[in-house]
Amino acid sequence: MAETLLEVKNLVTSFRTGEGSLQAVRDVSFHVDKGETLCIVGESGCGKSITSLSVMRLLPSNGSIENGEILLNGESLQKLSPEKMRRIRGNKMSMIFQEPMTALNPVLTIGYQLREPLLLHHKLSKKEASIQSIELLRQVGIPNPDKRLNQYPHELSGGMRQRVMIAMALACHPSLLIADEPTTALDVTIQAQILDLIKDLKDKLDMGVLMITHDMGVVAEVADRVMVMYAGKKIEEGPVREIFENPQHPYTIGLLNSVPNVDDPEFELEPIPGNMPGLNDEISGCRFHPRCKFAMDKCKTDVPPEFRAGKGHYASCWLADKEAETVDNNPRKITLKV
Amino acid sequence: MTTAETLELKPKKREKYYVTTLKRLFKNKLAVIGLVIVILQILIAIFAPFITIHDPIRQNLANSEMPVFSEGHWLGTDNYGRDVWSRIVYGARISLVVGSVAVTLGLVGGIILGMLAGYYRKLDAIIMRFVDLLFSFPGILLAMLIIAILGTSLVNVAIAISIWSIPTCARIVRGSVLSIKEKEYIMAMRSMGASDLRIMVRHILPNVSAPIIVFATMRMATAILSTAALSYLGLGAQPPTPEWGAMISQGQDFMWSSPHLTIVPGIAIMLTVFAFNVLGDGLRDALDPNMDLQQ
Amino acid sequence: ESTIPEGTESGGSSSSSEAGDQGIIYASTTDAVGLSPTMTNDSVSSSVMSQIYENLFERNPETMEIEPKLAESYENPDELTWVIKLKEGIEFQDGTPFNAEAVKYTFEKLIDPATAAPRASLLEPIDTVTAVDETTVEIKTKYPYGPLLAALSHSNAAIISPTADEAQDLMQNPVGTGPFKFESWSQGDQVVLVKNEDYWDGAPTLDKVTYKVVPEVSTAISMLQTGEVNFIDALPSEQLSRVESLENIEVTKKDGTPVYYLTFNHSQERNENPDFRKAVASAINRDAFVEKLNGLGVRSNSVLGPQVFGYDESADEAGTAYDPEAAKQLVEENGFGDEPIKLLAANRDNFILMAEIVQAQLTEAGFNVEIETMEWATFLDTARAGEYDLTFLSWSNVTSDGSEMLYPNFHSDNVGASNRAQYSNPEFDKLVEASRTTVDQDERKKYLDQANQLMLDEDAVVVMYHGVVTAATDKSIKGLELDPNGQWFLQNVTRE
Amino acid sequence: MISLIIRRALQLLFLLVGISFLVFSSMYIAPGDPAAVIGGPTATESDITAIRDNLGLNDPFLTQYARYVGNAVQGDFGYSYQTSQPVADAIMIRFPNTLKLAIASMIVAVILGVITGLVSALKQNSLLDVSATTFALAGISIPNFWLGALLILVFSVNLQWLPVGGMSNPFYTIDGIKELILPAITLGTGSAAMIARMTRSSMLEVIRADYVRTARAKGVKEKNVIWIHTLKNAMIPIITVIGLNFGLLLGGTIITEKVFAINGVGRLMIDAIAARDFPMVQGSVLLVATLFVLVNLIVDIVYTYIDPRIKYE
Amino acid sequence: MTTIQEKSPLKSDILLELNSVKKYFPIKGGLLKRVTGNVKAVESVSLKLYKGESLGVVGESGCGKSTLGRTILGLEELTDGKIYFNEQEIQDLKRKEKKKFVKEMQMIFQDPYASLNPRQRVGHALDEVFKMHTDMSLKERRDSVEDLLKEVGLKPEHYDRYPHEFSGGQRQRIGIARAIALNPQFIICDEAVSALDVSVQAQILKLLKTLQEKYNLSYLFISHDLGVVRYFCDRVLVMYLGNTVEMSTVSEIFNKPLHPYTQALLSAIPRPTVNAKKERVRLVGDMPNPANPPSGCAFHTRCPIAQEICKVDRPAFIEHEKDHFAACHFAG
């Protein structure tokens, strides 16, 4: 049994907005072990980023954690003073963001921004920090690292900037790395480079990685375990192979069927009808039921609990309810080419 | 067929754009105060004859320089014995009319120039140089020169202020046009073969309206202030017009004996300008789509 | 800038103490234009210059008689000739002797068209100036010219030092024979004069005189109160009570020569209707207006004021008196209220005040009057060209001579120029000419009075008031002489 | 950078020619004759003609303008119609006062504006924020001619703390500073208010930026998040308003100099307009426009120091 | 349902043909803002598009895909080259004559949030198209608009709504409705589905396909998502730095890529299947600056098999196998 690094229990995060309070994350629990990669997948707006920002306690000013517990190495993060939390961020736990173009401060040099965590958390001298920064840049594969230190972010391409972000996040050898769609804004060729880099570094540093993405391809590439979110809820969780080969939740299935397969010319798309609900849409029962082909009456009224579907594989769907009488024509029997 | 399958969850709230804006505006207390003052002022201006008992230009030399809260003249009288309250009330008319004429003229000029400059690269350099030229004159000086040519009158003050608004307005419009021009819906209209005029009038103009509304509101404040300043310098309202700036200028001679003659119109100007400013500020926030996620 | 001598403290805000001994700081609303009598024609410049330069003659402020100043005496061998004897032993401040050559030089320079002097017309009647000997000047006029001595006492006819004028620009660096010498001038800020130790009539007590520019009168009064300045003049009537209430300040008033009047544009047909003029004149309550001036105005119908040569008491009540009922009737009968009347007013001095009150009174009588205010420059042009219906004019009579008032302002020669009223009346012209070409002063006075009465009978103008000249000084200042034309002299002023 | 300066110089040249033409023609067509002012009410027709001839006012417009430009190119900005003093001298005597006033007001405006703006941004929606915002909005709304008079009334006349007017002491003396306080406040309040508004909104905008979140994610101390990561970025629009406000300030000197009896270019300018003293109007307007362009050049240069993305090739 | 095999790419009737099309954007700089260089957004593109087919255009960001699309529509002025539409040269047409072709060629844009005027009701947006190009009466137009809305899976009631009342997918449907309003033969889809969520993306792709069958539409389908291209297109054109590097049928490209860039691109795609982990052709570095492209073969700076010759000679875009074009000295 691997050591649990991060544990999130019953997280509820909501926003104060002009239209009242909105729940962006609804009772989500998950954990990340040392040395493993957990992928959170889901479509835009389902609450992936907010979940990760909740963990970092970096929510926008109008957001707050309403409920739940977040434990890093068994220590509850919510109880920490802001100052203690600050010492953890960038040190034991760090984060990479989606937009490499805007995530770096345009008026500070790469060197300054890279040195910052080292000076803060490792109390290095400026000189030592510079030497380490160069080393970090080399690690993430940036050519001529010593020259880069005096450059500004706008002088670097998107891929380079994302590497700098990674270098910055890894500066203090965090035990947990949160990567919020680190490659979405990048070209495939660059994406491949970055994904490889994160994988390599993870293995080298034995980090836990919480990777957020909406791309099933990326999930397949990097994940050890996967958690699927829909409209603020976790709807399925399991080892990556289970999820791809034996998906339980109709949404997960739909997601897999919506992505054209490059390697399969015969593949036929099967879209999920309808649109993602808005945060403020009141939906009774299962939040997916209005779009679900297999929705039953129960789905409209009762929120499905988590059902176990295999080793470490859980799904929140009444169809996964083993105790219930089997439905005719089990929809889970889909043919997936693997 | 897939297309028919598109089912809707729940019809999204249908809310007109301005309704949303107004709702957001009403959340801003300061802006509401501004709006109330502005509306009050408009009402005062419209119903001036009904809320005053004295003719604002009727003199009564025997009753000159009466202090505030005098009988029959709750804000006192000036050195000609004219009722200060009546003059303030009728002054509101002048401020509003001159302000809105000036702002409207300035907008028309600014929008045309800004649109052309933003839309046609070739015209941009020429128009913007001209705009820079106007811009590098200190505003009040520009107004003074214009009044020197046209003569002293409120109409000319309005013209002068409008000319002085043109460069700022043109810049704002140009900036917005430049960014909107790159939007895909403009590209889409071009790909549909829409004429430039149609694109400018039907598609760009409505979308620069937000900054223009904000500008117009704020400019109203500036225009009222400038009208007062020019009248104060003796370049605006002709006596015995009850213009606030002119009232301050005249009252200043009596600062010692009758301070209310400057303080009352001063406060009137301040309140009005303040109201337009907060309203403009509030509108800017309310019209800013990013504001949705805040508060 | 070269005019500011190095090393002197050009500043002086803490001057109340600095000026404590024998200095005085005067605040004026505008800066002097220049300090050459030849080249300027404004009151601030002349108030500085009158301390530096002197004239051949001056009018005694008490007796209103013209007396020799730099001149010793004069005689008229014939109507066209004036032989003037000069005082001896006087030197300009630069050491140049004051003599007949200097006088000749000054007058010829003023008349010379190449000089383009703004007041060249002052000495226009002069034909030749001859230096008979060191101390005798002979002036020949083109025609008999009665007001010559008055003209010679005009500040623009002050005698300048020929050597200085040739060596330097008197506008910046004046040299005269007066009791004070020019020290420095920082444009727009202040002019400093110091005492002329060698003054021929005994050096003045004051060591230093500073003219400080303070554009806002209320600011100037505040400064007077705080001691930042210690002398201002021409107090606005609105501020009078405030100044009078200041403990450290003494206010001096004196009936003066300025006259303020409403005039018709006589080139207009409507205005040629005597009934129209009568209606206007009877609609205006001048007493009520003068009351507004808080004592800074003297009520009289006469065009030539009590302090002016040519005035006769009988003119006070002449002309049309205030009679609102009569005015209303005339207006109604003749439909004078139908067409709008443009009342032009320059936006300075008391013109706006007059305009507002008169407009209200005319409106009361049934006229339809609109005020149009203008900047001074535009006003001068507009009025000169006669583009108005009614306007206010004023005249500050520097020489206190009636011809000096009536000729430029109302003689038909000057229509299109200084006769802004566009007044043209052959009978009147004759009287004025006679007053000018007669040398006998009693005769002249008679002509002037007749001309004055004639205008009043015709309601050619409506006189609003005659000015009262004022000065507010720190109580420590003694001996200030105020001339009825508003000028003052510091020669005998002392500070305690 | 050099190229920026050269480009600005060219632009300035263009601007000056444009402005001088505009001023010249407007003064030409404006009613009111300089000769009439010089001659005064007593001048006769011949007096005025002589003066006009002497000033060359009877020449055709283009001749006059060409003559002016020709001389100006050689550094000769003409002589005042009124005082016949060289325009350059007249302006240079007054310019230091205007500059002193403008700089002092700018200092007041920047200090007051930035502090208020920062406070209200950092304490967003607090009582402090609301009062700072209200103050800022009130600041823009006060007519400065009125404010000046009130300040004199209170601080000079009643309390007698500060002199009423004038500006004659060097700025580094106590008296010199005292003289500057009231005019600088009068003139600076409006700009302070605008700067405060811009500071607030710019700070609020930057503080939501991704890179600020990145800084927090690194564990940067809150103090440094504000001072290093936020402020520098927020300064860019703030500096723009400061630059623009300098232009406004220059316009504002016209009234302030009048109220406080300061012998400056602003006052020179209105007096010159009133007297139709063309060369003086020209000279002072050109000076003010040049100053405006220079200040904006400085602003642009400051940009390059603050924002490395801005490069002027 | 048609399959790729059924739909032969070799239809004889060519709808659109490009002949070495170039589009440069001038770079202005220096004191006098003179042109100091060019961004060579489209360096040289030649292609043929058949009636009823979908031609995919793929390549990295900034390689000139969008510019190519806009240039074809005449939204950008052509720098050089020839464009034939229905065998007629259209690049130099005057405004009036062009109007005829405007009806035939339409575009669907990437950003569903930016491609509709936020202040215009969607009904009016569609109505405007008919107003500009037809002389239908108000009633006819209203009917047509409602038909259109139905056609793309929306409801007639949506006529009076503003764009912000729709989701991204619905907006994209409106964009499609606008594009098909005038019954065009040819539609350029510039990343028409990239901004959409996968679940919605699939819906839109289906819709586009349905419409294609119904109206025999031809698509120029610009995308950077190779999976989508494989699913949607008949033939593919691969671009790199403004150049065409490879063009062939989908199956050829995906099974037998000739150009090393295409190979790298294909191997970089993360595949949504757990087992498919293959060895990658790793590309180093980023795309060069189009203002200053490398000499010779533009790809040589990143090419794993580059030789000396690649630095000097630009390889020609030649047919290596039947209907399989590539620009590489070592193709195959």
Ligand SMILES: Nc1ncnc2c1ncn2[C@@H]1O[C@H](COP(=O)(O)OP(=O)(O)OP(=O)(O)O)[C@@H](O)[C@H]1O
């Ligand atoms: N500051 C905020 N105020 C109000 N609502 C917010 C705020 N930030 C995010 N939300 C809402 O919370 C929901 C979840 O947002 P989140 O950023 O977690 O989505 P996501 O899954 O990361 O999507 P994406 O893939 O687009 O990044 C969204 O519907 C979003 O609109």
Ligand SMILES: Nc1ncnc2c1ncn2[C@@H]1O[C@H](COP(=O)(O)OP(=O)(O)OP(=O)(O)O)[C@@H](O)[C@H]1O
């Ligand atoms: N109007 C323009 N002016 C100057 N350069 C331009 C312009 N439009 C595009 N470019 C440049 O042309 C090149 C190609 O741009 P284009 O938008 O066609 O790329 P793309 O392949 O569509 O990229 P993406 O996938 O990011 O949309 C880019 O380097 C871009 O910077």
Ligand SMILES: [Mg+2]
């Ligand atoms: Mg996200």
Ligand SMILES: [Mg+2]
């Ligand atoms: Mg593109």
